[in-house]
Amino acid sequence: MTAKRFQMSRKKISIIAAVLVVVLAVALFVFKPWLLFIDKNVEDQLPAALSSQTSTQSTPSTGDAMERTDKMMAENAAQHRQGTFISHEHQTSGKVDLIVDADGKKKLVLSNLSTSNGPDVHVWLSKGPVVEGQAGWFVAKDHEHFDVAPIKGNQGNQVYTLPDNINFSDWKSVTLWCEAFNVSFGAAELS
Template structure:
């Protein structure tokens, strides 16, 4: 009888080890804890609209008296300061209108934690301080502007065609994996 128990113990221990390793692998994939120590810095230049093509029949060669046409600088139409939610987050958010009429959300001097599946969301939710603001951004209207390019630096996120920025009042650095805001900014008209 003692040999039978000893012989059955080995497969049970092996089974527990295999299940434990599988669970550890899933946990590592899901939480990606190594990202807490990995910073990704992205420094993008201020966005510019593409220059308009010259009118038909217009002079296209250099003119001795005319300076080359430069696209107009973007106009800041709204701005806000990021506050911390799930993770310490700081920086400035600007809603820019380019000379071609398109809009871009610009994050400047962003500093937040890295994490799995972070997104930049334009939302209609009010920005609330503390834990009360962690989960409000997916309750109403929101537009995902794409994956967060880096957890530090200055970055540009163009609004898709057809999105009216007047329909939104805030920006969130949103963790889609855990449905929580890392930080957010209320957009105030300038």
């Protein structure tokens, strides 16, 4: 009887072990915990339009030049929005700019980005506000958003081309959204 009991226990242990191995494999596949320890640095070339934003704000010496500069500044303001990232689920910092480059292409630019690596993180334009702290972790999912692209990396400078029909003034924020966990890594309010 004890031999049969031992054999039954051994069979149960084998089944339990097999189930645990499958559960562990699925968990590793879904959660990808190793990504927290791996940084992916991206260094896209920043558009010249970013540096020209400051040069157009110099003070002209004549009335006509002032008028032209005021007009250029108004046009640039309509075609340039920016924000600074705050942290949500993961420590996040950096700057975001929405610009129109010299070729007339609309771009979303992440500069000096630093956040955690994670599974399935995307760059979103969002119509939702940026809320600080834990209360802001899930705000973006409750508002209309445009999924720009999967994030290229969690460190550095990144440039994304936007569709021509994107109107910068329609969007309140940029969010780094983790699709796998439905949570914001960080967000930047646009102004």
